[in-house]
Amino acid sequence: MLTLTLINASSVILSDTALRLVLFGELLVLVLLYWAFARFSKRSLWIGGLLLVIGFAALIPGYLYVQNSNPQDAVIDVAILLYFPLELIALVLALLSLRKRPVRKAAK
Numbered sequence: 001m002l003t004l005t006l007i008n009a010s011s012v013i014l015s016d017t018a019l020r021l022v023l024f025g026e027l028l029v030l031v032l033l034y035w036a037f038a039r040f041s042k043r044s045l046w047i048g049g050l051l052l053v054i055g056f057a058a059l060i061p062g063y064l065y066v067q068n069s070n071p072q073d074a075v076i077d078v079a080i081l082l083y084f085p086l087e088l089i090a091l092v093l094a095l096l097s098l099r100k101r102p103v104r105k106a107a108k
Contacts, residue, residue: 016066020059023083027055030090038097051090058082 031048038044062077 017063020063020080023080024055024059027052027083027087027090030087030094034090034094034097037094044093044097047093048090051086055083055086058086 031051035044035048058079061079065077
């Protein structure tokens with residue numbers, strides 16, 4: 001058991017459902033940062049909403065498979081690998097929108 005824990009610690013610590021919730025939570029935080037930095041513009045709401053819909057759609061097939069087959073370890077399927085580029089896109093958008101914000105000068 002200890003050897004299995006050392007080899008694959010993520011499957012022991014997180015179940016598959018928890019892993020998927022953590023990934024969606026990370027994406028949600030990044031999209032919320034993007035929305036806040038872009039001041040909730042109409043364009044940012046559409047782009048962020050699209051990222052969240054794609055992310056949620058990537059969770060569903062693997063989650064349904066896990067519920068039907070009941071594996072013991074976390075399942076990393078192809079759709080869940082879509083999260084890494086989605087999170088990178090959301091992070092880059094947040095950083096770019098933060099860079100575009102005008103800097104306010106302090107009042108004397």
